[in-house]
Amino acid sequence: MSDVRVIIQRDSEREERVVTTGTTAADLFAGERAIVAARVDGELRDLAYELRDGEAVEGVEISSEDGLAILRHSTAHVMAQAVQELFPEAKLGIGPPIKDGFYYDFDVEKPFTPEDLKAVEKKMQEIQKRGQRFARRVTTDEAAREELAGEPYKLELIGLKGNAAQAAEGADAEVGGGELTIYDNLDAKTGELCWKDLCRGPHLPTTRAIPAFKLMRSAAAYWRGSEKNPQLQRIYGTAWPSKDELKAHLDFLAEAEKRDHRKLGAELDLFSFPDELGPGLAVFHPRGGVIRKVMEDYSRRRHEASGYEFVNTPHISKERLFEISGHLPHYAEGMFPAIEFDEQNYRLKAMNCPMHNLVFKARGRSYRELPLRLFEFGTVYRYEKSGVVHGLTRSRGFTQDDSHIYCTREQMPQELDALLTFVLDLLRDYGLTEFELELSTRDDSDKFIGSDEDWEEATEALRQAAEKQGLPLVPDPGGAAYYGPKISVQAKDAIGRSWQMSTIQVDFNQPKRFNLEYTAADGSRRQPVMIHRALFGSIERRFFALLAASPCSASPRTPPVGLSTSSPPRRGPRGGRVLGPDAEEDQEPPEAEGPLHDHRGGDISSLSYPDGSSIPIARADGDAEPRTGVRACGVAERHRGTAAGYAGPGRPHDGMESERPRDADLPASEAPPVRAATTVQNKPTDSGPADAAPSRRRATTVEARRGRLLPYTGASHDAVRTSPSVPLARRRRRAAALPRR
8 A cells, every 4th residue: 555645734834744545634633523624735625535645634623614614514414304304395405504504495385383493403413413424425417417306406506517606695505616426424333325415515524523503493585596486495503613602602692682673673663664665665753763863964964074065866867877877787686677658767776876976077077176075865776685685784775875075096095094084983973893894806707897907006095095094904805896996894783793884985987987077287187086985885774783783781671872973062851951072061052952853843852662661862971981770882771779860950960959859759660760970061040050059060970982862861841741651640740840941
C-alpha cells in the first residue's frame, strides 16, 4: 500500500503528514469530536472522503459558520425522513439550511398541524438515536431520474442542474453544476438503506452527531417562490451544537416575540393591516399618526438644518419614465403591473429617483447650486410576494425618507463623508448605537450597467467614506444596485438582531440616461454625480425600529417609544416645562409647541392601552445611565416605588411639597403610574419663581445626552376624566383637584 502526503491546515500553521492510501479525513482528525467535516483544497467534504496526494486539509468545527450549515442541513434530512415515515404520500421539495435553522418543503394533502409537528419531532429523535450513517453516492442524470421517479419536484431540479441557484432559493443545496449525488441514510448496524435524498452535501458522519434541535412552525410556500406553482407546506426548525445554545436561542426568540411590532401595533392602537386593503398595506391610527408626525417633523428639521430642499412628486407615472431610468428592464418584477388608459401604460411609483431627476432637469443648473440636496417623504409601491411580506419591515406600500444629492465629482468624497456622518447621527438620535457597514459592489453578472472606470471610482469613494467612520466594514460582492455601488448601514436592536437601515448609493449612470447637466465654472456643460440615500428605507421601518429596537421590556403597559430630539422645550400637560438638552432654563416654549391635539381639539399626547389606562407623551431628557425602575432607552417600568417623572405643579417629586395629596396617601389602586426622574422646570406661580421656593426645587437627573419622546406618566385632566378604570365620581374629584392648563 503506497503512501500519500497531505498538508493539515490549522489556523496559520501548516503540518505535512504522510498517511497510507485510503486514509479518510475522519482518520486524520480522529478524537476531535468538534470536527464534523473537512475543507479539502478549499472545497467542503464529508469526513468519509479519502485523501489524495498533495491535498491541503482543514477541519471544519461544528460551531463554525460552515459547520452550523452542515449540522442544520443534516437535521433537515432527518426531518424529511421523519415526515415521509409518518406521511408516506408526502413529496419532497427543497430543504436548505438558513440563518439559525433550516426548513423543508413538502407536498401533502393537508397542512401540518401543531400535533403533526410534535409527532415529526418525536420521530426525528428516534432517527437521531439510531445513529444512521450519511453516505454520499454519485449518480448520473438518467439514473437519478429513474431512482427518483416518484419525486416530481426532485425531477424538476435535475433538469435545472447548473442553474438551480437562480431558479429557486435553496436549490443549490440539492444540485450544482457538476455531478449529481444522492445521500443515503444507512442503518448503523446492518448498512441497510433507510432513506435517501438528492443532495450535494456534505453532511455529518451520522445522525447521532446532531446535538440539539427543535421544530418551530409550519407555513405555506409556493414551489420555487412563484404563486403560479403549487403551494407546498414548509416546516421550519433550528439546530445547535449544544442544548445550552438551543435554549439560549429559544429564549432569544421569546424576547423577540415580545417585541413583535405587529403585535405591539395592535395592542397600542398604533396601526393595523386590514384584510380589505390586501397584504403589506398598513393604515396608521390616530395615536400612531401622532408618533409618525413627531418623527417626520424632527426629520424635516434636521434635513433643513443640513441644507436639504423639499420636493413632492406624484404616485403614478408613464411607464416610459422607468424605461429611461433603467428600472423597468432591471426591476420590473418588483413593480406593480402596468395600468393602461389613454392608450398609454402607467406605473405606480416604485422609487423616487426618476422623478427627482426631472426636478433637476426642469431648468438649467449652475455649479454654484451644487451640491443640490433634494428630500421627499415619497410614498412608493412595490410588488412583494405574499410569502415575504412582513408587517412594516417588508410591505407593498410605504413612505421613503428619500433624498438624492447632485454634486460635482470633486465634491463627491466630501459629500459622502458628510452624508454618512449625518445618517449615523440621525440613527443614534433614535436610540440605535451598534452599527456595521456593508459595502456592496458589482460582480461579473450582466445586470450591472456603466463603465468599469465609473464603478471603480464610485466604489473607492464609498470605501474611503466608510473607513473614516471607524466601524466594521463587510464586503458584499454582487450586492450592488444595477446602476452603482452602495453602503448599507446595519444596526443592532436591543436583543442583538441586525437590521438594514440606511443605504447610500453612488450613481454615474442615471445622470447620463436623463442627460442631466450643469454649467461648470469654465462655461462647459458637465454631468453631475447622483447620490441616492434612504435613511431608514421608509418611515414605516423607522416606526418599526422604535417599537422593536427598544432595550426596554416591551409590553402593552410599557410602550417602547424612544425618540431622541433636540427640539425646543414644550409645556407638559400639567403646566410644567420639560426641558430638552439644549434649552435654557428661562426659555419659554412657543405656543405651537404645546400638547398635541386630535381633530376635536382633545389632548392626544398619550398612548392608550388595552386595559383602558392612558399614558400621555412628553419630551424629557434621556438619562446617561439607567435609573431606578427605568432602562437606558427611557421607557418607564410602571411600578410603584419609582421616582416621579414630572415635576410640574401638583406632582410630588424627590421630596417636593405638593398642593394635592401625595400618592402615598392614596390607595394603591388610585395612585397614578410613575417613572424615572427627568430634568424639568416648574411653571412660575403667584408666590414667585418655582426655583425660589425651598419646597419646590427642580428635579435633578443624571447628565442627559439627548432629549427623548417618552411616555409621560403624570395624570392630565383628560386622562383623569376618561380613564375607565376609575369610578366616575372619583374621576371628577381627582380632575377638580388638578390645576388647569
